[in-house]
Amino acid sequence: MSNRISEMNENPTQKKLAWWGFVPWVLAACCVLGLIWMRFGTEVNDFGFLNVISYLLIIAAAMLSLLAMMLTTRLRVWLTVLLGLIAAGAVFLTLFRIDRVDSEIVPKIVWRSTKVAELPKSNDTAILTDDAFFAPRDTDYPQFLGKNGDATLPTGEIETNWSEHPPKIAWKQPIGKGWSGFAVQGNAAYTMEQRDKEEWVSCYNADSGELLWHYAIPGLHFNPLGGAGPRATPAIFEGCIYAQSAVSELVCLDMQTGKLIWSFDMLKAGNTTQADFESSVTWGRSASPIIVDGKVIAALGGNSKSEPKSLVALDSKTGKEVWRAGNSQISYATPAVVTLLGQAQILYISESALTAHAIVDGAELWSVKWPGHSNSDANVSQPIAIDDSHVLLSKGYGGGSELLKISKTESSWSADVVWKSEGILRTKFTSCVIKDGHAYGLNDGILECVNLATGKRTWKKGRYRHGQVLLVGDTLLITAENGSVVLVAADPKELRELALLPVIGDVTWNTAALSGNRLLMRNSDEAACVILPLKTATTKAAKSE
Numbered sequence: 001m002s003n004r005i006s007e008m009n010e011n012p013t014q015k016k017l018a019w020w021g022f023v024p025w026v027l028a029a030c031c032v033l034g035l036i037w038m039r040f041g042t043e044v045n046d047f048g049f050l051n052v053i054s055y056l057l058i059i060a061a062a063m064l065s066l067l068a069m070m071l072t073t074r075l076r077v078w079l080t081v082l083l084g085l086i087a088a089g090a091v092f093l094t095l096f097r098i099d100r101v102d103s104e105i106v107p108k109i110v111w112r113s114t115k116v117a118e119l120p121k122s123n124d125t126a127i128l129t130d131d132a133f134f135a136p137r138d139t140d141y142p143q144f145l146g147k148n149g150d151a152t153l154p155t156g157e158i159e160t161n162w163s164e165h166p167p168k169i170a171w172k173q174p175i176g177k178g179w180s181g182f183a184v185q186g187n188a189a190y191t192m193e194q195r196d197k198e199e200w201v202s203c204y205n206a207d208s209g210e211l212l213w214h215y216a217i218p219g220l221h222f223n224p225l226g227g228a229g230p231r232a233t234p235a236i237f238e239g240c241i242y243a244q245s246a247v248s249e250l251v252c253l254d255m256q257t258g259k260l261i262w263s264f265d266m267l268k269a270g271n272t273t274q275a276d277f278e279s280s281v282t283w284g285r286s287a288s289p290i291i292v293d294g295k296v297i298a299a300l301g302g303n304s305k306s307e308p309k310s311l312v313a314l315d316s317k318t319g320k321e322v323w324r325a326g327n328s329q330i331s332y333a334t335p336a337v338v339t340l341l342g343q344a345q346i347l348y349i350s351e352s353a354l355t356a357h358a359i360v361d362g363a364e365l366w367s368v369k370w371p372g373h374s375n376s377d378a379n380v381s382q383p384i385a386i387d388d389s390h391v392l393l394s395k396g397y398g399g400g401s402e403l404l405k406i407s408k409t410e411s412s413w414s415a416d417v418v419w420k421s422e423g424i425l426r427t428k429f430t431s432c433v434i435k436d437g438h439a440y441g442l443n444d445g446i447l448e449c450v451n452l453a454t455g456k457r458t459w460k461k462g463r464y465r466h467g468q469v470l471l472v473g474d475t476l477l478i479t480a481e482n483g484s485v486v487l488v489a490a491d492p493k494e495l496r497e498l499a500l501l502p503v504i505g506d507v508t509w510n511t512a513a514l515s516g517n518r519l520l521m522r523n524s525d526e527a528a529c530v531i532l533p534l535k536t537a538t539t540k541a542a543k544s545e
Helices: 002-009 019-040 047-072 075-095 274-280 537-544
Strands: 096-101 107-111 168-174 183-185 188-195 198-205 211-218 235-237 240-244 249-254 260-265 290-292 295-299 311-315 321-325 336-340 343-349 353-357 364-369 390-395 400-408 413-421 433-435 438-443 446-451 456-463 468-472 475-479 484-489 497-502 513-515 518-522 526-531
Touching (some): 047 075, 075 096, 390 438
Antiparallel strands (some): 168 526, 183 188, 188 198, 240 249, 295 311, 311 321, 353 364, 390 400, 433 438, 438 446, 475 484, 518 526
8 A cells, every 4th residue: 555655646757767768868968068168169160060060969959858858757748748849840830931041051031921022024125236335344344253353353442431422222123043243344234043944144234223135044953052043153255145054054145135146055065964963063053154265164064973074165156165174073163364474374173173274275284182072062262373373272161271383394384382271261152362462361251361471360350251352452342141241451460341331131142243333242132233432533632641
């Protein structure tokens, strides 16, 4: 009888168990402590990696806690908790959806009832044939990262006193998804965007935002982390637009009407399919085409089971293949034309190497290893010619940077490492700019200045996340990931933020284009034109006195 009374007085929600039944509680507590230590007790180098580890620790702590409840409580208790979690998850998924994730793997959650913005429609009657509208100007921005492909505009000077000379948002409107930037000639601005299952090459009026025409390329690239849509920025050359879809087709269009002149199928040329190609190049074709000596240079890639070619050169007028070069899978970088030791050449960072090629036939001049994988620790940033004999490399995903010294004999070229560091200039989605012997770049989202002679950091401050950087005169023009325009002095001594203007929404990864005083910027939802105040001869003279 006494035993029965004792059993009735026990807590009905508790089980008798051995000491090991409490091990899951201890492990769950360790996960929580590890999470706290990672978030607050260590120096953060890669916020994306930190967030992924944090999510895993939270999930592990939750699962261990549930397991501990299963071992230490009666069935009805832990089953009630489990059903409650399932119900809460079902309600959440019913009310909300994940629109996308940002560069630090933070999801953007929106209501499922959120209406999709109405996108601009092209109007055939709006197509202009006025040559003056499309006429070239000295201030044009005709390709990815500007005329020289190095994100540098040495002649412009932006007025930084925005309290007295404020910028103005000329227009802002929805745009189709994608990570392309703008190319500008005259009053015409060209970009690419996803519309349903078509990739559009779009021509906008840079002054008003009116969509003048579009050319549709069938196809859709989508990745849960990278989103949907084209990635490459169009290039303008001799009255034509050259545009690379994220899937396959490279097209040449008449810049005034959008009429197709020729097209080239990259998948067919690379002997592959979209599914096979994207198993290796997970985030789609991102390299923008460039034009040099009448040739369109593009990143080709190919079958993951064979030896792909890195580059292809096409005749700019006919689209006929001229040469192929390189033996590595492509990355997300764009070919760059530079002059080293007096010879113009094409630099290209593929999945695993930096190679230099002769423009006339694609012959390899020199190469260095630059490890990466286009389905994980990808190469994205551009190689930068510092001077006639030095090239700077940088990358994110823990890659860091290195400076190369290029040499040449009568019979061969060579490249030697001057310095290398895994901790500086870890540029993930962006590239560095160079000013007075210093490199400025977003090191895992934080602005950094590095002395190129020594490879040493002079300062690191200002978290603009994975936006983009232009050098305009002696000012860094940053389009931050949150959609703001930020002006920072290119000062090797310290960070001096000069001005800031919120413009468009979050996850602004696209490169901006500055044509005169018009800054054209966009992300995967919105596009805008900001009229920036420029320094005049009068204001310059007043400040020099």
